[in-house]
Amino acid sequence: MHDFLVPLWHQNASHRADGVILWDYHVICVQRKKESLSSPLVWDLDSSLPFPSSLSSYVSATIRPSFQLFADFQRFFRVVHAPIFLRSFASDRRHMKDSLGKWIAKPPPYEPIVAEDGAVHNLNEYNEIIAARAVNELNRS
The missing domain is CATH 3.10.620.10 (Protein N-terminal glutamine amidohydrolase, alpha beta roll)
Known part of the structure; x- marks a missing residue:
C-alpha cells in the first residue's frame, strides 16, 4: 500500500x-x-x-x-455519494495510534463510526482503492 x-x-x-x-x-x-x-x-x-x-x-x-x-x-480525491458513505464507512481510529496503541493525535470528540453492516474499520479499503487507481494512472503517464 x-x-x-x-x-x-x-x-x-x-x-x-x-x-x-x-x-x-x-x-x-x-x-x-x-x-x-x-x-x-x-x-x-x-x-x-x-x-x-x-x-x-x-x-x-x-x-x-x-x-x-x-x-x-x-x-x-475519492467522491462517494453521501447515502453510500453513511451506510458503509467505518473507522475505529486505529490509524490514529502508534504501534504501542498510544494516540498520535487527539481523536475527534464524537464516537467512532460503525458501518450499517457492523464493520468497525474499513478505512484501508477506501485508501487502497485510491492507491490502486492512482498507481495505475501514474504508470500510464
Missing part, C-alpha cells in the same frame, strides 16, 4: 499560522441542491473557514490547486 499525503490549508488541527497540515485522508461533505443555481457548499468539520463555505472559495483557500506541490505530494 502506498502512503499518500495531501496538504490542506486552514485546518484547525494545524499548529501553523497558515493552518496547513498533511492529511493521510480527509473527509468533507459537498452539498449541491438539485433545483438550485447557487454554488455548492463544503462542510469541513476541521476547517477554520466559514462553515459552510462555497465550493469555489474552499477549493481556492484549502486545496490551493495553483500551489506547486513537491513531487512527494499528490492530490487524489
